[in-house]
Amino acid sequence: MFIKNITILGGMSRSGNPEPVQRIDLNMGDVVSIVGPTGSGKTTxxxxxELFADRNTQTGRCILIDGKRPPLEYRDNPASNPIALITQHTTFLSDLPVEDFLSTHARIRAKDSSQIEAMIANTLSFANQLTGEPIILSSRMTELSGGQTRALLIADATVICDTPIVLLDEVENAGIHRTRALELLRQHRKIFIFVTHDPRIALLSDFRIVMQGGSIVKILHTNDEERQFSIKVSKLDDMLSAMRDKIRFGERLTTHELEGLA
Amino acid sequence: MKLVICAGPATTGKTSVLRHIIQKLQQVQEKAAFLKIDVQYAEEDELFAREFGIPTRKIYSGELCPDHCNVMVLGDALQWARREGCSILLVETAGLCLRCSPYVDGGLGMIVLEATSGTNLPLKVGPMLSLADIAVVTKIDRVSQAEREVFRSRIQYVAPNVRIREVNALYGIGIDPLVDSIHQTPDAWDNMLLRGNPPVGTCTICVGKKEIGWQAHFGVVRSLENQNFYRGE
Structure with missing residues (x-):
């Protein structure tokens, strides 16, 4: 599947006024965040x-692929849908061992069977770079922790599904290495769209789409200051998660925890 | 009068899918009637009557199996919908026994399956899937892309010609193609035939014999050690 870009054409706000931002172009390789308070229309x-809206949803927006209306094929044949979606509700149901599960999926996706082994290995190594607790091929899918599950969901969608567009709806809450995730995802030339409240992911994105009252109100491109600053944000975030770990393991926190935060 | 028969296991989202379909039909001024067939409890008829102001009915199959009941009442139901001035009859049925399918030639057969019920489900539901025109897969946001794709390929294995439609019935994603399919369905025939062959009707339990053990029964029976065999005159 070869796609160069997608375009979002603005519609109406809930109060019936035209959406302030009337056009957004997302190009292959872009990593984008959608931000805004609860109820501001991020999931919509x-x-x-995901619907390839054609002025036929409540928002009146229109989605173009490579400047045109997406072919009916995308809608009619789910196998050719270029979008993979991972939400906070998405999970694995299977109780197969990880290896059997991945190979069942890879067999459906692989063009020939010689690729299967490499697909499984790549998925596993991708996932294991995102999670602190390595996934073992023989463990059962149901035994995976929250972080391992998230990591494998993202790895599977990126490596085996290999759809050109991946939507990630608030997946940052479970423990995955977000900076590493963004680095890895950038190696795959796709469009990644994060719905997020996480400053770390937002600042590592190329730009963020700001939502308010059901509308896209502005686009903020990550500027040099923010890019510099994002290193500190990541450091602060790491400190917070170190403190979280200490609390988890029944230790006391001291003012030393914040040393190094200049 | 177009006829749509919607079947599928309990809790898969048949009602949510139909709710979105009715909404979309109303937007283009199409008048639909709704019939719910269930074994002993249903309230969808009241919900839809309240929500959309369309003619609705329900029928409890009780002692009959729901598919049997469907065969009995479908002719009457089409006449009822016609009298109500409707152009489409939507039938929702529980379709409990996996040996039958409720679809008829001349009507659109639609099964609703939930992606969350495990990737083997398509292999288990028999003619309810293999004889359907459309397989609607719900709750797609709940399962991994991997399971979604395995689910889809298992449907294709069981029913190579079925049109698969993935929907999110919560947000009404993917409903438009279903409505298009309904619009493209020709009017129901006057003499409709059940699409599938009914299963062998040899059940002595169904006719009221309650004794345990094949020795007490006749017709096609089986013992623990043997396959089916015929016992009787």
Whole structure:
């Protein structure tokens, strides 16, 4: 599947006024965040994209692929849908061992069977770079922790599904290495769209789409200051998670925890 | 009068899918009637009557199996929908026994399956899937892309010609193609035939014999050690 870009054409706000931002172009390789308070329409925007809205949803938005209306094929044949979606509710149901599970999926996706082994190995190594607790091929899917599950969901969608567009709806909450995730995802030339409240992911994105009252109100491109600053944000975030770990393991916190935060 | 028969296991989202379909039909001024067939309890008829102001009915199959009941009442139901001035009859049925399918030639057969019920489900539901025109897969946001794709390929294995539609019935994603399919369905025939062959009707339990053990029964029976065999005159 070869796609160069997608375009979001703005619609109406809930009060019936035209959406302030009337056009957004997302190019292959872009990593984008959708931000905004609860109820501001983030998930609705994701849904519009997944639906290939054609002025036929409540928002009146229109989604173009390579400047044109997406072919009916995308809608009629789920196998050719270029979008993979991972939400906070998405999970694995299977109780197969990880290896059997991945090979069942790889067999469906592989063009020939010689690729299967490499697909499984790549998925596993991708996932294991995102999670602190390595996934073992023989463990059962149901035994995976929350972080391992998230990591494998993202790895499977990126490596085996290999869809050109991946939507990730608030997946940052479970423990995955977000900075590493963004680095790895950038090696795959796709469009990644995060719905997020996480400053770390937002600042590592190329730009963020700001939602308010059901509308896209502005686009903020990550500027040099923010890019510099993002290193500190990541450091602060790491400190917080170190403190979280200490609390988890029944230790006391001291003012030393914040040393190094200049 | 177009006829749509919607079947599928309990809790898969048949009602949510139909709710979105009715909404979309109303937007283009199409008048639909709704019939719910269930064994002993249903309230969808009241919900839809309240929500959409369309003619609705329900029928409890009780002692009959729901598919049997469907065969009995479908002719009457089409006449009822016609009298109500409707152009489409939507039938929702529980379709409990996996040996039958409720679809008829001349009507659109639609099964609703939930992606969350495990990737083997398509292999288990028999003619309810293999004889359907459309397989609607719900709750797609709940399972991994991997399981979604395995689920889909298992449907294709069981029913190579079925049109698969993935929907999110919560947000109404993927409903438009279903409505298009309904619009493209020709009017129901006057003499409709059940699409599938009914299973062998040899059940002495169904006719009221309660004794345990094949020795007490006749017709096609089986013992623990033997396959089916015929016992009787």
């Amino acid at each position: 925007l994701i849904n519009d994209i």
